[in-house]
Amino acid sequence: MRMSDSPVTVEIDGSIATLMLNRPAAGNTVNQPLADALLDAAIRCDNDTAIRCVVLSGNGKLFCGGGDISAFDVAGDEVPAFLSRLAGTLHMAVSRLLRMDKPLLVAVNGPAAGAGLSLAISGDVVIAAQSAHFIAAYGSVGLTPDGGMSWLLPRHVGLRRAQEIILTNRKVSAQEAAAIGMVTRTVPDEELAVEVARTARALADGPTGAIAGARALLLKSASTPLEGQLERETRAITKAGGSAECREGVSAFLGRRKPDFSKGA
CATH class of the missing domain: 1.10.12.10 (Lyase 2-enoyl-coa Hydratase, Chain  A, domain 2)
Incomplete structure (x- = not known):
């Protein structure tokens, strides 16, 4: 079952649910409709006992390019209120995905920036395509992290590395991300779908x-x-x-x- 016009599609295959960030023309950047749809999808997965594993990925060349900066311009002087609602909704979705009674597998199909980095590292298992890279990006637009980055990243890579990654905005390759613990492992791009399917099946068949x-x-x-x-x-x-x-x-x-x-x- 899939709604292709939704900013987050939900596809159920037996006991495995795949959530696909679905704004490929906009780099799967997070706007309010996408945040709302991700929360709805997370609640559905949390409450559906037939789902035994959840996969999160992105449609197109990017996993997620972070927040939709063009929406900031539209918000004008109301950016603080806009961000409060947007981040609040995204955070409810992240909380559901982290606390649900089933594993989360993230398939990083391409670059992940800002909130996209936060979503990318939220999985219990994170498999990245070798062409993927990661960048905090917030400092380049005068913002601080959201999506759980300030909580997740130090836990994965240690405080010192997290400070550098967030404060300097340097790009982290998929290979380095695996070496320092940001992701579980990398695979060649052409093998990502097969490896994700194999891992999702193993998790869904687990206890x-x-x-x-x-x-x-x-x-x-x-x-x-x-x-x-x-x-x-x-x-x-x-x-x-x-x-x-x-x-x-x-x-x-x-x-x-x-x-x-x-x-x-």
Whole structure:
């Protein structure tokens, strides 16, 4: 099911949902309709229990060129109010995607700038085409980061590298992004679709309940003291141990067969 005229298309293939940023003529830049559509798509994926993996990518040559600067000019003196609504909507979408009970796979098909960089690094697994590159870009238009960049980037690459990337606006190649932890891995452009499909299938076939628990633990890990995190881990593994997924996993291990975690859905 797909709405090709939407700024974010949603395509469902079995248990895998693919969200496609769909403003290719504008570099998939974020305007209010795209932010609204991304939030709607994120809410749908969050609440649809049949979806076991979400893929986010961009249509065309760019993954996402950041905010739609032309819309700033239209807003005129109302830019602060415009940005408050735009960033607020985008942030609700990012929060849903980060907190949903299923993995997020990001396929970076081309350059990612500004909020596009934020979206690119939001995945649990991020696969980038070798021709992709990344740039914070905010400083070039006198703005500060949004889309979660100031939270996500230091967690992935460390504070010192994040400072340089954001403050100097230098371009980071896909190869360097993989080396420093911005993305999971890179593949030749022509292999991106196949690798993303293979990885999405593996994630969708995995124990999504356990994956959801691990995602929640990781989100809390940087802000929770050790003993608090240990308690969270105890409660999470106790809950997981009583699940149908765990029963199937143990049965498959002892039976020397591949587990079918869909039985735990």
